[in-house]
Structure formats: structure tokens, C-alpha cells
Amino acid sequence: MNFRLTSRSIPRGFRFASAACGLKRSGRPDLALLVSDAPASAAAVFTTNQVEAAPVTLSRRHVRRAAARMRAIVVNSGNANCATGAEGMAASLETARAVGRELGCRPEEVIVCSTGVIGVPLRVEKVFAALPALGQNARNSPAAFSGVTRAIMTTDTRSKWAAASCRIGGRRVRILGCAKGAGMIAPRMATMLAFLVTDAAIAPALLQRALREAVSRTFNCITVDGDTSTNDTVAVLASGASGVRISSHSPLATNHFSAALESVCRKLALVIVRDGEGAQRVAEIEVRGAPSARAADTIARTIANSPLVKTALAGADPNWGRILAAAGRAGVPFDPARVEIRLAGIRVFARGKPLEFDERRAHRRLLAPFVKIVFHLGGKVEKGKGKREKGKGKIGASHSPLVASHSASIWTCDFTGDYVRINADYRT
Amino acid sequence: MNFRLTSRSIPRGFRFASAACGLKRSGRPDLALLVSDAPASAAAVFTTNQVEAAPVTLSRRHVRRAAARMRAIVVNSGNANCATGAEGMAASLETARAVGRELGCRPEEVIVCSTGVIGVPLRVEKVFAALPALGQNARNSPAAFSGVTRAIMTTDTRSKWAAASCRIGGRRVRILGCAKGAGMIAPRMATMLAFLVTDAAIAPALLQRALREAVSRTFNCITVDGDTSTNDTVAVLASGASGVRISSHSPLATNHFSAALESVCRKLALVIVRDGEGAQRVAEIEVRGAPSARAADTIARTIANSPLVKTALAGADPNWGRILAAAGRAGVPFDPARVEIRLAGIRVFARGKPLEFDERRAHRRLLAPFVKIVFHLGGKVEKGKGKREKGKGKIGASHSPLVASHSASIWTCDFTGDYVRINADYRT
Numbered sequence: 001m002n003f004r005l006t007s008r009s010i011p012r013g014f015r016f017a018s019a020a021c022g023l024k025r026s027g028r029p030d031l032a033l034l035v036s037d038a039p040a041s042a043a044a045v046f047t048t049n050q051v052e053a054a055p056v057t058l059s060r061r062h063v064r065r066a067a068a069r070m071r072a073i074v075v076n077s078g079n080a081n082c083a084t085g086a087e088g089m090a091a092s093l094e095t096a097r098a099v100g101r102e103l104g105c106r107p108e109e110v111i112v113c114s115t116g117v118i119g120v121p122l123r124v125e126k127v128f129a130a131l132p133a134l135g136q137n138a139r140n141s142p143a144a145f146s147g148v149t150r151a152i153m154t155t156d157t158r159s160k161w162a163a164a165s166c167r168i169g170g171r172r173v174r175i176l177g178c179a180k181g182a183g184m185i186a187p188r189m190a191t192m193l194a195f196l197v198t199d200a201a202i203a204p205a206l207l208q209r210a211l212r213e214a215v216s217r218t219f220n221c222i223t224v225d226g227d228t229s230t231n232d233t234v235a236v237l238a239s240g241a242s243g244v245r246i247s248s249h250s251p252l253a254t255n256h257f258s259a260a261l262e263s264v265c266r267k268l269a270l271v272i273v274r275d276g277e278g279a280q281r282v283a284e285i286e287v288r289g290a291p292s293a294r295a296a297d298t299i300a301r302t303i304a305n306s307p308l309v310k311t312a313l314a315g316a317d318p319n320w321g322r323i324l325a326a327a328g329r330a331g332v333p334f335d336p337a338r339v340e341i342r343l344a345g346i347r348v349f350a351r352g353k354p355l356e357f358d359e360r361r362a363h364r365r366l367l368a369p370f371v372k373i374v375f376h377l378g379g380k381v382e383k384g385k386g387k388r389e390k391g392k393g394k395i396g397a398s399h400s401p402l403v404a405s406h407s408a409s410i411w412t413c414d415f416t417g418d419y420v421r422i423n424a425d426y427r428t
Numbered sequence: 429m430n431f432r433l434t435s436r437s438i439p440r441g442f443r444f445a446s447a448a449c450g451l452k453r454s455g456r457p458d459l460a461l462l463v464s465d466a467p468a469s470a471a472a473v474f475t476t477n478q479v480e481a482a483p484v485t486l487s488r489r490h491v492r493r494a495a496a497r498m499r500a501i502v503v504n505s506g507n508a509n510c511a512t513g514a515e516g517m518a519a520s521l522e523t524a525r526a527v528g529r530e531l532g533c534r535p536e537e538v539i540v541c542s543t544g545v546i547g548v549p550l551r552v553e554k555v556f557a558a559l560p561a562l563g564q565n566a567r568n569s570p571a572a573f574s575g576v577t578r579a580i581m582t583t584d585t586r587s588k589w590a591a592a593s594c595r596i597g598g599r600r601v602r603i604l605g606c607a608k609g610a611g612m613i614a615p616r617m618a619t620m621l622a623f624l625v626t627d628a629a630i631a632p633a634l635l636q637r638a639l640r641e642a643v644s645r646t647f648n649c650i651t652v653d654g655d656t657s658t659n660d661t662v663a664v665l666a667s668g669a670s671g672v673r674i675s676s677h678s679p680l681a682t683n684h685f686s687a688a689l690e691s692v693c694r695k696l697a698l699v700i701v702r703d704g705e706g707a708q709r710v711a712e713i714e715v716r717g718a719p720s721a722r723a724a725d726t727i728a729r730t731i732a733n734s735p736l737v738k739t740a741l742a743g744a745d746p747n748w749g750r751i752l753a754a755a756g757r758a759g760v761p762f763d764p765a766r767v768e769i770r771l772a773g774i775r776v777f778a779r780g781k782p783l784e785f786d787e788r789r790a791h792r793r794l795l796a797p798f799v800k801i802v803f804h805l806g807g808k809v810e811k812g813k814g815k816r817e818k819g820k821g822k823i824g825a826s827h828s829p830l831v832a833s834h835s836a837s838i839w840t841c842d843f844t845g846d847y848v849r850i851n852a853d854y855r856t
Binding site: 048049050051052080082083084085086117118119120121225226227228229230305306307308311312314315317319320321322324325326327328329330332333334336349351352353354415416417419420421422423424425 | 476477478479480508510511512513514545546547548549653654655656657658733734735736739740742743745747748749750752753754755756757758760761762764777779780781782843844845847848849851852853
């Protein structure tokens with residue numbers, strides 16, 4: 001991140017704490033707590049993987065039971081508590097109970113999250129031992145929040161946070177978020193772990209809608225390796241402490257707030273891709289001119305997950321042939337003879353034929369930390385309805401069929417030897 | 429391959445030749461010709477990629493026009509002649525014409541194939557210059573066929589061939605095949621380049637059916653990187669020179685022949701995975717107990733293409749959590765609590781819980797060149813129809829629903845740093 005977190009950015013009504021409770025062999029921080037002083041409006045989206053971790057199952061239930069009025073989020077790293085059977089579910093439930101005792105709230109008001117290796121029993125007694133100090137030390141400060149961002153890391157190389165604020169009715173609303181994730185990233189409905197807190201006053205249903213929309217345009221549009229995690233959770237708590245009310249009766253305020261929420265989600269999503277395991281650079285794959293938004297999305301995802309495209313990105317190789325081949329296997333019909341491809345602003349392919357371009361210049365441009373790739377299918381922009389094509393004396397002649405032009409963007413990273421090293425050595 | 433090619437294995441009625449015509453910068457052989465002395469029955473399957481190379485488009489047309497009575501297959505490596513526009517199509521067509529002139533046949537009787545980099549104009553004059561010598565030097569010999577297997581290689585580290593024969597009515601029918609492919613391998617309908625020749629006498633329609641079935645169970649069940657090529661072609665020519673007629677009137681002979689054809693396809697498919705770019709080992713992913721064959725296939729493919737599973741394989745890491753997570757994102761509903769996973773014969777997960785196992789022993793077993801992974805969804809084997817469950821005094825009570833058990837196997841390879849090196853350095 002290119003700016004520092006100051007106390008001005010910390011939403012009112014929350015406290016944060018973190019500790020090293022011994023789940024990570026390295027001795028690094030591995031337990032975090034986010035507390036709302038009073039019951040906060042909550043919204044959350046979870047993984048769509050058929051295999052979901054115990055904390056996901058439990059938190060889904062808790063958000064429903066507490067009618068989305070929550071007090072806390074507790075997170076451990078170093079262990080995903082996934083595929084751990086009835087003991088795993090008991091561990092998550094006991095964790096929620098222990099947090100409830102510390103804060104004087106019901107277990108249902110606690111969201112529980114875990115991240116790390118799958119299938120290893122969670123040594124929950126370590127969590128219990130650390131919780132009392134965590135509850136007592138929780139603070140509304142940049143340092144305390146930074147501690148949380150570090151305690152949720154696994155293979156992440158940097159801590160990830162983003163902040164935004166907006167003025168509504170002359171008053172300031174703050175949104176602050178943090179996230180973790182570097183591998184097993186290919187969210188479709190939700191993704192990895194991300195926690196947002198805001199001091200806006202907003203009803204849970206409206207907050208859930210705003211979160212769902214923001215996630216669909218941000219976290220759900222990134223990929224590191226095409227593997228969707230079993231523990232994906234994005235949760236937001238709204239304390240209301242700013243005194244600013246966001247309601248569906250004031251669409252302007254809602255739009256302001258939603259835009260700020262989405263901007264925090266986007267920053268967090270992009271910083272996850274940038275920190276993708278072994279990644280050197282981020283590529284935005286933009287597909288244009290598609291017959292539908294779904295078709296654009298499918299082609300963009302297929303290009304973004306192609307190992308051959310991602311290794312070419314690692315070599316900064318302007319190898320557009322692999323992009324074309326990946327698009328061709330996406331299962332969406334298109335006419336290759338109308339395709340246009342741009343790599344980092346350089347047109348390399350148009351109308352079914354390669355164009356002459358300076359390979360060295362393209363290579364240099366592709367070495368940048370952020371690269372944009374545009375794949376245009378050649379669908380025409382829909383003409384203004386009722387408008388006639390002008391000129392050429394063809395008035396009244398049959399027009400070429402109007403093709404609607406849809407687009408989609410997916411953010412991916414390059415695929416390097418380091419990704420393999422990180423993942424071939426993860427456990428053994 | 430663990431046996432040597434002898435003249436006994438070479439089907440009668442064919443001649444083979446190869447040369448280095450200068451398309452590969454390395455100066456290695458890059459042009460191959462397979463000739464049938466008389467018009468041969470032909471069958472072929474091609475890529476399903478929306479973007480198909482000029483030689484694929486042309487060969488598809490030729491097989492149809494010549495009513496599947498073909499004389500030759502000409503193949504160049506070092507250039508895929510894909511996405512090369514009208515000039516690319518002209519190059520393939522001129523190549524077929526030149527071969528026709530050499531052999532005294534129509535251009536339509538020639539199958540043209542290309543493999544290599546996409547989007548670079550094919551320097552077809554180099555092919556023309558080499559063709560006359562190729563036509564004159566073609567021989568029915570092991571050495572000549574071995575030359576073909578080498579001339580079609582690109583990133584392959586070894587040449588790939590397989591042979592089979594069967595006795596029908598006391599007489600011998602030979603089937604011999606060769607293939608290339610190491611990257612951009614994820615065939616669904618056809619795959620990479622593979623050429624088979626047989627001296628059976630068989631009508632094109634029956635040959636096409638036999639080929640299609642064999643391909644669906646062999647080439648279409650392998651993956652190296654999930655990327656389907658633009659040039660995939662599998663073609664078989666049947667000369668009839670053995671004098672053995674295979675017809676639908678003799679199902680036994682047809683079955684014998686089909687089994688031999690499939691065995692050649694399977695050997696070639698497996699040797700492609702074994703030579704997958706950077707691969708150290710092959711894994712068979714077998715999914716059992718699925719509600720349908722399609723569900724089994726989808727889950728097996730998702731596991732087989734997961735970068736996290738493939739990098740764990742590279743590290744010989746018994747990380748079954750990644751297998752479970754990959755299966756969970758395949759889009760097929762299942763109950764994780766009924767799943768059982770076996771790695772190299774070791775049961776590591778059952779009924780939603782990890783089992784205790786010796787990790788070191790599992791690691792050692794996973795270091796083998798061939799590893800089998802079984803993912804059982806827990807669907808019951810369909811009970812014999814009309815049979816009653818015995819014992820337990822429950823006769824007449826309602827039975828648990830009979831669940832049909834379907835299975836599927838996909839062969840994949842591990843994902844190593846060498847894959848990245850090979851593909852990040854391919855062109856630049």
C-alpha cells in the first residue's frame with residue numbers, strides 16, 4: 001500500500017487485537033480478534049466450494065441466527081480447520097463460546113474464521129489460552145489493526161489492508177478492510193479471508209446487498225491459480241458509531257457508501273493478486289465485444305487461468321498465440337478472423353492475422369508490474385436504438401445485424417518457478 | 429518404450445520418410461511423410477478449439493472430399509501455421525499439392541499437419557525444397573518410421589511410438605502409431621498429433637467409429653496443463669495390405685481390431701503425459717462412486733488440472749486436502765462426509781475425517797514414476813437387479829436408495845519448476 005494507516009482512517013466503535021498463540025511453527029502471530037463495542041450490522045459471503053471448513057459452516061449459521069447483529073470476528077491462521085470432522089466443528093464452536101465469555105455476548109454473535117493447512121486437527125487449547133489477553137488488549141488504533149493484518153497471513157509476503165471514507169450529509173463515514181490470500185485463489189462467489197469494518201449505520205439486509213455486489217466485481221474477478229479455497233469468507237461489520245445512517249430511502253447516500261465499500265474491496269482484491277504466490281506481475285485480462293457478459297467472463301477467466309498464458313507472462317513473452325488458443329478452448333463460439341489482441345497497448349493481432357510489431361519493445365513493456373491485455377472478439381457496439389446509419393447512400397438497405405458488445409475483466413498474475421517451489425514444499 | 433521396433437511391427441503397404449528442411453533453428457529434423465502405396469481407408473479426429481490452424485481446416489475438408497480414401501500424411505514441426513491468415517491456408521494447400529505431385533495423387537488425398545509456435549508465417553518454400561527427396565527416400569522400415577517419430581517432436585524430450593498386432597482368421601494385422609506432444613495438452617475431442625497406420629482392410633466409416641471410441645478413452649483422458657491445442661489431430665490410415673478384412677459383419681474381428689487400436693492409442697497417450705513438459709511423474713486420478721459418468725469425469729479433470737494438486741505431486745507431498753478442495757470446486761454436488769481418498773494405495777481420508785498414516789511412507793510412495801490416486805464419493809455400487817438384501821431381518825423393509833456408481837480416470841503429470849522454465853523461455 002502506498003499510504004500509511006492513521007487513526008483518522010479507523011472506523012469508530014471497533015477494537016482490534018492479535019497474538020502468537022503457537023499454531024504457526026514459526027512463532028509468528030496467528031490469532032486475531034475484531035470486536036464491535038455494540039452489536040454491529042453484519043454481512044458476509046462464503047466459499048461456494050462443496051467442501052467447506054467447519055468455521056465457514058458455523059459462521060454461516062451464526063450470521064443467520066443472530067439476525068446479522070454481530071459482536072466479533074475471531075480468526076486463526078496456521079490451520080484451516082477443514083476436513084477435520086466433528087472435532088473440527090466442536091473446536092470452532094468452543095472458540096465462539098470462549099470469545100462470547102470474554103466479551104459478554106452470545107456465541108452466535110461471533111464469526112469464526114480459520115486459514116492454513118487442510119486436514120490437520122486444530123489445537124484449540126492454544127486459542128483458548130490466548131483469548132483472555134486478546135480481549136483485554138483490544139484497541140481502536142492503527143497499530144492494533146496492523147497487528148490483525150499480520151496475524152491472518154499464511155503464504156502472504158505482505159499484509160494487506162485498504163481504507164476509504166466518504167462524506168454523507170457533511171459527516172464522515174470510514175471503511176477499513178484487511179485480507180489474506182496468496183494461493184488457492186479463484187473466488188467465484190466469495191473469496192479467501194477479508195474483513196471490513198465501517199462506522200456507518202446500515203441495516204444488515206442493505207449491507208449484505210452492497211457487499212454482494214462489491215464482491216462480484218472485485219474479489220470474484222481475481223485468480224491466482226484457479227483453485228477456490230474451502231475457507232473463503234468476506235465479512236463486514238458496521239458499528240453505526242459515525243452516526244451516519246445509510247438507508248434505501250436515501251439512494252444517494254447508499255451509492256456513496258457502496259462506492260466506498262467497493263473501492264476497499266477492489267484495493268484488497270488487487271493486492272491479493274499482486275501478492276499471488278511467486279508472482280512478479282499482475283495482468284488485467286479484458287475481453288470486449290462479446291455476445292454476452294457471461295461469454296466475456298468465461299473467455300477472460302479461461303485466458304487468466306491458462307498455465308501457458310501465465311508462464312508467458314512470467315517470461316514477459318508477447319506470445320499472443322497462447323492467448324488466442326486459450327480463448328478458443330473456453331467453450332464460447334467466436335470468429336477468430338474478427339479477433340483483435342492488444343498486449344500492454346501494442347496491437348499484435350487483428351482480423352485473423354498477426355501484425356508486425358517490435359518484439360523487444362513488447363517484451364520491455366511486459367516486464368512492468370501491471371500489464372493490460374485486451375482481447376476483442378469483434379462484436380460491434382450496439383447502435384443507438386432507432387438511429388439510422390448515415391451516408392453511403394444505403395439508407396433503407398438491410399443493415400448488418402446489430403451485435404451487442406459486452407465486456408469483462410479478470411485480474412491474474414504470472415506463473416513462476418517460485419509458485420511451484422512454494423507449493424511443492426508447503427508441507428513436506 | 430520398453431521394446432524395440434522391428435520390421436515385423438511395420439504394417440504392410442506404407443512407406444515413411446523424414447528430413448531437416450530448416451524450419452527448426454536447431455537444424456533438427458522437422459518434416460515427415462507417411463505414404464500409403466495405394467489409397468488407404470482414413471479416419472481422423474481434430475481439435476475442438478474454436479481457433480484451429482490452417483492445416484486442420486484443410487485436412488478436415490480433404491478427408492471429407494476424398495471420401496476418406498487417403499494416400500499420405502505430411503507433417504512439419506517448428507511452426508504450427510495457426511493464426512497466419514490467408515497466407516497460412518495457402519501454404520497448407522500448396523503443401524498438399526506438392527505432395528500430390530510427388531506421389532501422383534490428388535491434393536485431397538493428403539492430410540497436412542503442422543506443430544510448433546503459433547502466429548509465425550510458415551516458410552513453405554523450405555518444405556517444397558525438401559519434398560522431392562522425401563518422396564524418393566520413403567521406405568517401409570523401422571529406421572524410416574523412427575525418423576518420422578523424431579521429425580514431429582517440438583518440446584518433446586523423447587520420440588513416442590507404440591505398436592500392436594492381432595490375429596484374425598489366422599492372419600496377422602499390425603497397427604503402428606506415433607505421436608508428439610508435451611505442452612498445451614488437454615484434449616477433449618482429439619489431441620496433439622498422433623498418426624497410426626495399419627494394414628487391416630477396413631471401411632472408412634467403421635475405422636472412424638473405432639478411432640473415435642479409442643480416442644475418447646485414451647487421448648481425451650490425459651492432461652498436461654489444461655490447455656487444448658489449436659492443431660490437435662489424430663489420423664489413422666488403413667492400407668488393407670494384410671489381406672485381413674474387418675467389417676461390421678464380423679463383430680469378433682472388429683472387437684479384436686478395436687482393442688488393438690485402443691491399446692496403441694493408450695500407450696501413445698500415456699507416453700505423452702510421461703513426457704509432459706517438466707514432468708517427473710504420472711498420476712492416474714480415478715474417481716469412483718459418482719452419480720453419473722459425467723460427474724466422475726468432471727471431478728477427475730478438475731483434480732487433474734489443479735495447480736495445487738500438481739505442485740503437491742511435484743513435491744511427492746501426501747497433501748490430500750488439496751485434492752478434496754479441488755473436487756469441491758468442480759461444480760458437482762457431493763457429501764464430503766462420505767468421501768474416501770487413497771494416495772498410492774494408502775487410505776488417508778474417510779467419512780469426512782483424516783486418517784492416521786505414516787507421512788514418510790506416503791512421501792516415499794509418491795516419489796514413484798507412476799502414482800494412483802483414488803477419490804471415492806461414497807456412492808454405493810448398484811445392487812444386482814431383482815436381488816434382495818439378505819439377513820438382518822429387514823426383508824420387506826424399505827431399502828436404502830440404490831445409488832449407481834460411476835467412475836472415470838484421468839491421467840495427469842506433476843507441475844514442476846521446469847514446466848515454468850520451458851514455457852517462460854519458449855520464444856524470448
